Amino acid sequence: MGHFLEMRKITKLFGDNVVLKDIDFTADKGQVHALVGENGAGKTTLMKILAGVHTANNGEIYIDGKKVEISNPKEAQELGISMIYQETRLFPDLNVAENIFIRREPLKKGLRLIDWDKVYSETAKYLDYFGLKINARASVNTLSLGQQKFVEIIRALSRNARIIIMDEPTAALTEQETELLFKIIWDMKRLGIAIIYISHRLDEIKRIAEKVTVLRDGNLIGTYEVSEVDLHQIVKAMAGKEIEDRYPKLKIKHGKELLRVNNLSHEGRLRNISFSVREGEILGITGLSGSGRRTLAKVLFGINRPYEGEIMLNGKIFKDMNPNKAIENGLCYVTGIGTDEGLILDAPVAENITLTNLKRISRFGFLNKGEEALEVRDLIERLEIEAGEYEITNNLSGGNQKKVIFAKWLFTNAKILIIEEPTAGIDVSSKVDIYNIINELLLSGASVIMISSDLSEILGMCDRILVMCNGEVCKVFEKDEATQEKILYYASGGKGNI
């Protein structure tokens, strides 16, 4: 007894499907309790029950020793429970302070007027406390995804949250943002907040969590003290049986080598990386956050410079790279969404698509708007993008935004595509589309380097898998040799054979 939060014997059915079975879970003030498991293990469902989004078919919840009933999100909020979802739930057109105080703005004494001074000063106080360099009056759609996460955390705290649930908060964050998030989590611990942290990144859990609970297929596998448990043990508990393959992989005959990297090193963050990719092939690159997989993409595309070693495109050796050179030689970088690198969110779809190759629609240096519209309409149709060419990109769903990034690179006739987190944060139906778009690209003779933290996607789609750890390639698998467990083992620093 004595836990701040106790969930007892929680069972949940969707139709006839048992998605959670007799789950016990606890959380304590000032501690992080990590919840891990593969996709579909029931982590998010369990937490949605706590947040009042779903109701359990069976089981009890106690807070501070008192039994509570949570039947909707409002009741959860009144009990001090706040959930921060994978996809941000902010109003993109409102500013930071408005988002934080929405629907409960402080009123001026005796008047039914919103006390705006107080809204902004309170917001600034929170931003200061966490050392965040964000303007309280900045519109949310100008913030990076990481910054938006921080705004959501502040919103939760300002609602007097005592339990904060974070669902894979680092999935779309940069490495720096992840560091900042961890700092904020430490600050929240000091404030006595109970934090529940859903993740499948074991390195993160080692760093910030006190306890870890493993779920698999809706069953509770165990709860462990992080300081006592061996990484390998958690990996084993998580992986269980291999999940069924659902990825539309096409076996395509591999042609000539399009890209080769020899002994690539960069600022001590990448060391001696060598690999090659052929026509029709998907090379998967995975690793935990901080492993250098995203840095590698940026070095290849010439964003991070300089490097040692060589990059060979189509047989041509490059000792130095920049994005223009990369594009001219058929290499492109399909960034993850929300990283504010891939799209100009407040520009129309058409502009985003044609931006990287204005030459194609220009005559004697003048932009031909009519030509732009035609080419863009053609791409929108071919990729099934649900949007008009003049719609503002920010208003599109994640799946459609991702397709716009693909359209942009199809427009430049790229042959080697570095695709980062191809399906993170997008709906299932767009996911299926993206995989099939990748297939078509391969059929037309392209090469793909898929950088992803989604292991089942990597296992399902790639011909070869490169596992990175601390800026080095620590293991290369052929498609048939790899399993989730093996990848996790090497990615988290395991050596030798398993």
Add this chain to the structure above:
Amino acid sequence: MFAIERINKIKEILYKDKRVDVVELSKLFSVTEVTIRRDLDKLEKEGFLIKTYGGAVLNEENLYGRTVVDTDDNTIEEKRMIGKIASQMIENGEAIFLSPGTTCLEIAKNIKNKRITVVTNDLLIGYELRDSAGIKVIVTGGDLIKSTSTLAGSFAIQTLKGIFINKAFIGVKGVNFDSGYTVDSYEEALIIQEIRKISNEIIIVADYTKFNRTAFARLGELTMAKKVITNKQVPPKYKEFYFENAIKMYTTFEFE
């Protein structure tokens, strides 16, 4: 307008006028001349037309050799793309089954240079493969269903005894959450039930117009096959269903 609709329109114009003009077509469909040229390239590859300066003319020679079944089929482009994807799944040395219909006929057109065994109960598919040196073609025999090229009945079923299939491609007429996969006749369904017993893998092929529809005879649940090949226009809820039920769904996007 979808690219496929445009291509079908171009075909219609070709049938009627026997010739087309790139500039006119680009104005008519409000697309670039590059796009139109790409469409014409595609049709030339199919042997439908011959390109000329600034346009193309109908390839009348080829018309007589063709079976006339697909002239009024407005999803022939989708089926052609399905055929292309399906052909990627077939490896030399395998024995495959092709069920009756124009979609499987498109598969047949894409596998002519492979070394495989093809079992089919569609006369047109057997005929399509007549000149492919590397392909052993086995036509089931059986009763010919009136006004079709489909063979069925107990005689057809008997011929399937004692053989084994690596991959069976099954064209269906209806795909629906409630009724599952359906085909036009009970006789056809019986043959496919037999095929399920002797096949390693069932692959459903259906263009997007078959979704949300139900035909006469039921084959089974949507989960009966682990692979489905169709088009990008399929309603999103099917894409979700297949992914969530660990069924590989291949859709076609046209980049050349």
